[in-house]
Amino acid sequence: MNYPVLEAILSRSSIRAYKDTPLTEEQLTALKKAALASPTAMNRQEQRFLFVTNKEAIERINAAVLEGVIASGNEAFAERIRSRGGRILYSPPLFVGIFAAEGNYVGVDAGIAVENLALAAKEMGLDTVILGMPAAAFAGESGKQLAASLGVPEGYDFRIGISIGYKDTEKEPHEWDESHIIEVK
Numbered sequence: 001m002n003y004p005v006l007e008a009i010l011s012r013s014s015i016r017a018y019k020d021t022p023l024t025e026e027q028l029t030a031l032k033k034a035a036l037a038s039p040t041a042m043n044r045q046e047q048r049f050l051f052v053t054n055k056e057a058i059e060r061i062n063a064a065v066l067e068g069v070i071a072s073g074n075e076a077f078a079e080r081i082r083s084r085g086g087r088i089l090y091s092p093p094l095f096v097g098i099f100a101a102e103g104n105y106v107g108v109d110a111g112i113a114v115e116n117l118a119l120a121a122k123e124m125g126l127d128t129v130i131l132g133m134p135a136a137a138f139a140g141e142s143g144k145q146l147a148a149s150l151g152v153p154e155g156y157d158f159r160i161g162i163s164i165g166y167k168d169t170e171k172e173p174h175e176w177d178e179s180h181i182i183e184v185k
């Protein structure tokens, strides 16, 4: 049996440290296709995919998460981030942010697209971590300004992100509970 997609699904795990190696144009093009080929409810294709390879911009988003969390008044959460060295995006060679305006199924659509990216990356020998926390960077007035400065059109909100690159650490895929499958035969 040779099921490359299933193999990617079963071997994927969240990687939180990356080598400095940049991705090739070929890899970036393939990942853009994986994002754009994602199915969307009613084929609306109303997502915008922010591909960030600029290191400074990646670090700007990372810093803005902590600022956003502090601004939200969640000091305990801010302290947790600080205690982990302020690492939120984990300095990858590529960060992709998925943005969409309000609408039916926007979260589901974004989830499908982010998993498409994760699996395509895995098949290409890359690793990933899906990231919800960057939402704090794009919240409020300063978050809107940050999104606009990166070229995201007005009205498109951050839904989910993903860091992608060559792994610089190991992590086993998570375990699961077979009883979570409910079968009707």
Ligand SMILES: Cc1cc2nc3c(=O)[nH]c(=O)nc-3n(C[C@H](O)[C@H](O)[C@H](O)COP(=O)(O)O)c2cc1C
Residues within 6 Å of the ligand: 012, 013, 014, 015, 016, 129, 130, 131, 132, 133, 134, 160, 171, 172, 173, 174
């Ligand atoms: C919607 C979503 C949001 C997540 N947000 C974060 C995040 O902000 N930071 C992080 O380090 N991991 C994040 N993760 C990764 C999960 O912690 C991880 O997928 C989970 O622990 C299972 O581990 P595995 O991916 O290695 O199987 C997120 C995952 C999902 C699906």
